[in-house]
Amino acid sequence: SSYLSSGINAEYGGPRRDGRKCSKPVPLEVLCEHLECAPFQKMNSSGCGYETRMIPGAKWVGTRLEDISDLERSGRLGFWKLFRYISGANSDGVKINMTIPVLYQWFMDENYSLTGGQMFFYVPAEYQENTPEPLDDSVFIDEFDDAVIYNRAFGGNDMDQYEKEFERLGEIIEREDLSVDLRFVMTAEYTRPERGPQRHEVIVVAA
DSSP states (O other): OOSSOHHHHHHHSOBOTTSSBOOOOOOHHHHTTTSEEOOOEEOTTOOTTOEEEEEOOEEEEEEEOSOTTOHHHHHHHHHHHHHHHHTTOBTTOOOOOOEEOEEEEEEEOTTOOEEEEEEEEEOOGGGSSSOOOBSSTTEEEEEEOOEEEEEEEEOSSOTTHHHHHHHHHHHHHHHHTOOEEEEEEEEEEOSOTTSSSOOEEEEEEEO
16 A cells, blocks of 8 residues: 555645656655654754654664665665564564654764664554564564654655755754764655655754
8 A cells, every 4th residue: 555645645746847746755744644653742942954853762673784785675675574574474473554664774984984774664552562573583673762863854756865965964963063973873764765755854863
């Protein structure tokens, strides 16, 4: 099933004057009407060009991205490992509803070069207390602590946009003198790449 109804596609993916698709990100409030979202609370300290949220601690199911030199292939393999888990490859044999976002955590060295990554699905509220264990040894359950995050959202299908948005977020962090923990750099996808309007986010965690 589609992440978005056709009505949302029409509203947020309509043509621009130049004939290209609009790249405005779909609002979270709209997306979360159609699939269960990881909980969040908007904070009043959002500034120009970024948003601040409080993310309550919760369980996520994750897997390591195997080959950081081929992110497309690693992302595809990781997604299907997690999808098999929610499709019944778990200790209870239950089918678990898909949630959003698909979250990526990235690891960097002291020169900010990418060294590794992990992909996560949020475990629905129904299974937060009694979470089925994965049957695949390369899939694991992780429990995130409460966190305050800074993020920028963008639409469209241009994956190269992530780097640009991280640069912009970095400039904002420096300008606003925000304290961040660069051990926790993340990206989030709220819609499928092949399905019209998009919402992607670049995220850093407040120190």
